[in-house]
Amino acid sequence: MAQDRVEAVERALTVLDAFDAEQEAFSLAELAQATGFYKSTLLRLLGSLERFDYVQRSRDGRWRLGSSPVRLARRHAPSRHLAARVQPQLEHLAAETGETAALLEARHGEAECRLVALPASDLRHDLRPGSRWPTTKDDDPRPVLPGGHMECLALTTGPDEPHFWLSLSGPTGRQPAGAWRRALQAARGRLEAPQAEEETTP
Known part of the structure:
Protein backbone atom coordinates (compact mmCIF):
# COMPACT_ATOMS: atom_id res chain seq x y z
CA MET A 1 0.00 0.00 0.00
CA ALA A 2 1.23 3.51 -0.83
CA GLN A 3 0.87 4.78 2.74
CA ASP A 4 3.19 1.98 3.98
CA ARG A 5 6.10 3.16 1.84
CA VAL A 6 9.15 4.68 3.55
CA GLU A 7 11.04 6.63 0.92
CA ALA A 8 14.43 6.60 2.67
CA VAL A 9 14.26 2.82 3.14
CA GLU A 10 13.31 2.28 -0.49
CA ARG A 11 16.19 4.47 -1.62
CA ALA A 12 18.62 2.49 0.52
CA LEU A 13 17.29 -0.78 -0.91
CA THR A 14 17.67 0.65 -4.41
CA VAL A 15 21.33 1.30 -3.65
CA LEU A 16 21.81 -2.28 -2.42
CA ASP A 17 20.12 -3.62 -5.56
CA ALA A 18 22.79 -1.86 -7.63
CA PHE A 19 25.36 -4.29 -6.19
CA ASP A 20 23.49 -7.26 -7.66
CA ALA A 21 25.88 -7.39 -10.61
CA GLU A 22 29.02 -9.19 -11.73
CA GLN A 23 30.99 -6.03 -10.95
CA GLU A 24 32.14 -6.18 -7.32
CA ALA A 25 33.10 -2.55 -6.62
CA PHE A 26 31.56 0.72 -7.82
CA SER A 27 32.62 4.33 -7.89
CA LEU A 28 30.19 6.97 -6.66
CA ALA A 29 29.59 8.03 -10.27
CA GLU A 30 28.75 4.46 -11.28
CA LEU A 31 26.29 4.11 -8.41
CA ALA A 32 24.69 7.43 -9.33
CA GLN A 33 24.22 6.21 -12.88
CA ALA A 34 22.83 2.84 -11.72
CA THR A 35 20.36 4.32 -9.21
CA GLY A 36 19.50 7.70 -10.71
CA PHE A 37 20.27 9.42 -7.40
CA TYR A 38 22.33 12.58 -6.93
CA LYS A 39 25.80 11.97 -5.52
CA SER A 40 24.95 13.98 -2.38
CA THR A 41 21.92 11.73 -1.76
CA LEU A 42 23.99 8.63 -2.42
CA LEU A 43 26.67 9.67 0.08
CA ARG A 44 24.07 10.01 2.84
CA LEU A 45 22.54 6.63 2.02
CA LEU A 46 25.91 4.92 1.72
CA GLY A 47 27.01 6.43 5.04
CA SER A 48 24.05 4.83 6.83
CA LEU A 49 24.54 1.51 5.06
CA GLU A 50 28.25 1.57 5.91
CA ARG A 51 27.57 2.07 9.62
CA PHE A 52 25.64 -1.22 9.65
CA ASP A 53 28.24 -2.93 7.41
CA TYR A 54 25.90 -3.41 4.45
CA VAL A 55 28.50 -1.68 2.29
CA GLN A 56 32.20 -0.95 2.71
CA ARG A 57 34.38 1.76 1.21
CA SER A 58 37.87 0.78 0.09
CA ARG A 59 40.93 3.02 0.16
CA ASP A 60 40.50 3.89 -3.51
CA GLY A 61 37.03 5.29 -2.74
CA ARG A 62 35.09 2.50 -4.42
CA TRP A 63 32.13 0.85 -2.73
CA ARG A 64 31.43 -2.87 -2.31
CA LEU A 65 29.03 -5.01 -0.30
CA GLY A 66 29.85 -5.43 3.40
CA SER A 67 29.50 -8.56 5.53
CA SER A 68 25.96 -7.98 6.82
CA PRO A 69 24.12 -9.23 3.69
CA VAL A 70 26.15 -12.46 3.76
CA ARG A 71 25.64 -12.89 7.51
CA LEU A 72 21.87 -12.53 7.15
CA ALA A 73 21.75 -14.85 4.15
CA ARG A 74 23.43 -17.61 6.14
CA ARG A 75 20.71 -17.45 8.78
Whole structure:
Protein backbone atom coordinates (compact mmCIF):
# COMPACT_ATOMS: atom_id res chain seq x y z
CA MET A 1 0.00 0.00 0.00
CA ALA A 2 1.23 3.51 -0.83
CA GLN A 3 0.87 4.78 2.74
CA ASP A 4 3.19 1.98 3.98
CA ARG A 5 6.10 3.16 1.84
CA VAL A 6 9.15 4.68 3.55
CA GLU A 7 11.04 6.63 0.92
CA ALA A 8 14.43 6.60 2.67
CA VAL A 9 14.26 2.82 3.14
CA GLU A 10 13.31 2.28 -0.49
CA ARG A 11 16.19 4.47 -1.62
CA ALA A 12 18.62 2.49 0.52
CA LEU A 13 17.29 -0.78 -0.91
CA THR A 14 17.67 0.65 -4.41
CA VAL A 15 21.33 1.30 -3.65
CA LEU A 16 21.81 -2.28 -2.42
CA ASP A 17 20.12 -3.62 -5.56
CA ALA A 18 22.79 -1.86 -7.63
CA PHE A 19 25.36 -4.29 -6.19
CA ASP A 20 23.49 -7.26 -7.66
CA ALA A 21 25.88 -7.39 -10.61
CA GLU A 22 29.02 -9.19 -11.73
CA GLN A 23 30.99 -6.03 -10.95
CA GLU A 24 32.14 -6.18 -7.32
CA ALA A 25 33.10 -2.55 -6.62
CA PHE A 26 31.56 0.72 -7.82
CA SER A 27 32.62 4.33 -7.89
CA LEU A 28 30.19 6.97 -6.66
CA ALA A 29 29.59 8.03 -10.27
CA GLU A 30 28.75 4.46 -11.28
CA LEU A 31 26.29 4.11 -8.41
CA ALA A 32 24.69 7.43 -9.33
CA GLN A 33 24.22 6.21 -12.88
CA ALA A 34 22.83 2.84 -11.72
CA THR A 35 20.36 4.32 -9.21
CA GLY A 36 19.50 7.70 -10.71
CA PHE A 37 20.27 9.42 -7.40
CA TYR A 38 22.33 12.58 -6.93
CA LYS A 39 25.80 11.97 -5.52
CA SER A 40 24.95 13.98 -2.38
CA THR A 41 21.92 11.73 -1.76
CA LEU A 42 23.99 8.63 -2.42
CA LEU A 43 26.67 9.67 0.08
CA ARG A 44 24.07 10.01 2.84
CA LEU A 45 22.54 6.63 2.02
CA LEU A 46 25.91 4.92 1.72
CA GLY A 47 27.01 6.43 5.04
CA SER A 48 24.05 4.83 6.83
CA LEU A 49 24.54 1.51 5.06
CA GLU A 50 28.25 1.57 5.91
CA ARG A 51 27.57 2.07 9.62
CA PHE A 52 25.64 -1.22 9.65
CA ASP A 53 28.24 -2.93 7.41
CA TYR A 54 25.90 -3.41 4.45
CA VAL A 55 28.50 -1.68 2.29
CA GLN A 56 32.20 -0.95 2.71
CA ARG A 57 34.38 1.76 1.21
CA SER A 58 37.87 0.78 0.09
CA ARG A 59 40.93 3.02 0.16
CA ASP A 60 40.50 3.89 -3.51
CA GLY A 61 37.03 5.29 -2.74
CA ARG A 62 35.09 2.50 -4.42
CA TRP A 63 32.13 0.85 -2.73
CA ARG A 64 31.43 -2.87 -2.31
CA LEU A 65 29.03 -5.01 -0.30
CA GLY A 66 29.85 -5.43 3.40
CA SER A 67 29.50 -8.56 5.53
CA SER A 68 25.96 -7.98 6.82
CA PRO A 69 24.12 -9.23 3.69
CA VAL A 70 26.15 -12.46 3.76
CA ARG A 71 25.64 -12.89 7.51
CA LEU A 72 21.87 -12.53 7.15
CA ALA A 73 21.75 -14.85 4.15
CA ARG A 74 23.43 -17.61 6.14
CA ARG A 75 20.71 -17.45 8.78
CA HIS A 76 18.06 -18.17 6.17
CA ALA A 77 16.06 -21.35 6.72
CA PRO A 78 17.36 -23.22 3.63
CA SER A 79 20.91 -22.93 4.98
CA ARG A 80 19.87 -24.53 8.27
CA HIS A 81 18.04 -27.23 6.32
CA LEU A 82 21.12 -27.90 4.24
CA ALA A 83 23.27 -28.19 7.37
CA ALA A 84 20.85 -30.69 8.91
CA ARG A 85 21.12 -32.85 5.78
CA VAL A 86 24.84 -32.53 5.16
CA GLN A 87 26.40 -32.83 8.63
CA PRO A 88 25.42 -36.51 9.12
CA GLN A 89 26.97 -37.32 5.74
CA LEU A 90 30.18 -35.54 6.76
CA GLU A 91 30.31 -37.54 9.99
CA HIS A 92 29.82 -40.73 7.96
CA LEU A 93 32.59 -39.75 5.53
CA ALA A 94 35.05 -38.92 8.33
CA ALA A 95 34.35 -42.22 10.11
CA GLU A 96 34.50 -44.23 6.86
CA THR A 97 37.74 -42.76 5.50
CA GLY A 98 39.54 -41.52 8.60
CA GLU A 99 39.98 -38.14 6.89
CA THR A 100 38.57 -34.64 7.34
CA ALA A 101 35.19 -34.21 5.62
CA ALA A 102 33.80 -30.75 4.90
CA LEU A 103 31.20 -28.72 3.08
CA LEU A 104 32.85 -25.88 1.16
CA GLU A 105 31.31 -22.79 -0.39
CA ALA A 106 33.11 -20.73 -3.01
CA ARG A 107 32.32 -17.35 -4.53
CA HIS A 108 34.08 -14.21 -5.70
CA GLY A 109 37.56 -15.75 -5.61
CA GLU A 110 37.30 -17.09 -2.09
CA ALA A 111 36.38 -20.46 -0.56
CA GLU A 112 35.04 -21.00 2.95
CA CYS A 113 34.56 -24.09 5.09
CA ARG A 114 30.90 -24.08 6.15
CA LEU A 115 30.64 -27.45 7.92
CA VAL A 116 33.25 -30.02 8.94
CA ALA A 117 33.65 -33.43 10.57
CA LEU A 118 37.09 -34.30 11.92
CA PRO A 119 38.42 -37.88 12.14
CA ALA A 120 39.79 -39.40 15.33
CA SER A 121 43.32 -39.49 13.90
CA ASP A 122 45.86 -37.04 15.33
CA LEU A 123 47.47 -36.68 11.89
CA ARG A 124 44.72 -34.88 9.99
CA HIS A 125 43.80 -31.71 8.15
CA ASP A 126 42.61 -29.55 11.03
CA LEU A 127 39.94 -27.63 9.13
CA ARG A 128 37.41 -25.46 10.98
CA PRO A 129 34.08 -23.83 10.00
CA GLY A 130 34.74 -20.25 8.95
CA SER A 131 38.23 -21.00 7.59
CA ARG A 132 38.75 -19.09 4.34
CA TRP A 133 41.31 -19.08 1.56
CA PRO A 134 41.67 -17.47 -1.89
CA THR A 135 40.86 -19.45 -5.04
CA THR A 136 42.00 -18.96 -8.62
CA LYS A 137 39.18 -20.92 -10.29
CA ASP A 138 35.46 -20.79 -9.59
CA ASP A 139 35.19 -24.55 -10.13
CA ASP A 140 38.10 -25.51 -7.86
CA PRO A 141 37.78 -24.51 -4.17
CA ARG A 142 40.81 -26.48 -2.95
CA PRO A 143 43.48 -24.69 -0.86
CA VAL A 144 47.18 -25.31 -1.12
CA LEU A 145 48.01 -28.09 1.36
CA PRO A 146 51.77 -28.74 1.69
CA GLY A 147 52.14 -32.47 2.33
CA GLY A 148 48.39 -32.94 2.03
CA HIS A 149 45.66 -33.43 -0.51
CA MET A 150 42.01 -32.43 -0.88
CA GLU A 151 39.43 -34.04 -3.14
CA CYS A 152 36.24 -32.11 -3.93
CA LEU A 153 32.91 -33.00 -5.52
CA ALA A 154 30.35 -30.35 -6.45
CA LEU A 155 26.77 -30.60 -5.20
CA THR A 156 23.89 -29.84 -7.54
CA THR A 157 22.56 -26.32 -6.87
CA GLY A 158 20.19 -23.93 -8.58
CA PRO A 159 21.33 -21.05 -10.82
CA ASP A 160 20.93 -18.43 -8.07
CA GLU A 161 22.27 -20.58 -5.22
CA PRO A 162 25.82 -20.64 -3.80
CA HIS A 163 28.24 -23.25 -5.14
CA PHE A 164 28.83 -26.03 -2.60
CA TRP A 165 31.34 -28.89 -2.61
CA LEU A 166 31.80 -31.97 -0.46
CA SER A 167 35.46 -32.49 0.33
CA LEU A 168 37.85 -34.96 1.91
CA SER A 169 41.33 -33.87 2.94
CA GLY A 170 44.31 -35.33 4.72
CA PRO A 171 47.94 -36.41 4.33
CA THR A 172 49.07 -37.28 0.79
CA GLY A 173 49.18 -41.00 -0.01
CA ARG A 174 47.30 -42.29 3.03
CA GLN A 175 44.30 -43.45 0.94
CA PRO A 176 44.29 -45.75 -2.13
CA ALA A 177 43.89 -44.00 -5.47
CA GLY A 178 40.23 -43.26 -6.19
CA ALA A 179 39.01 -44.13 -2.67
CA TRP A 180 38.16 -40.55 -1.74
CA ARG A 181 36.35 -39.97 -5.02
CA ARG A 182 34.20 -43.06 -4.55
CA ALA A 183 33.35 -42.09 -0.97
CA LEU A 184 32.38 -38.55 -2.04
CA GLN A 185 30.24 -39.84 -4.91
CA ALA A 186 28.39 -42.18 -2.56
CA ALA A 187 27.78 -39.34 -0.08
CA ARG A 188 26.52 -37.05 -2.83
CA GLY A 189 24.19 -39.78 -4.02
CA ARG A 190 22.74 -40.16 -0.53
CA LEU A 191 22.28 -36.40 -0.25
CA GLU A 192 20.67 -35.79 -3.61
CA ALA A 193 18.49 -38.88 -3.95
CA PRO A 194 15.91 -37.79 -1.30
CA GLN A 195 15.87 -34.29 -2.78
CA ALA A 196 15.12 -35.72 -6.24
CA GLU A 197 12.29 -37.84 -4.85
CA GLU A 198 10.73 -34.82 -3.14
CA GLU A 199 10.90 -32.78 -6.34
CA THR A 200 9.07 -35.48 -8.33
CA THR A 201 6.43 -36.19 -5.70
CA PRO A 202 3.07 -34.67 -6.74
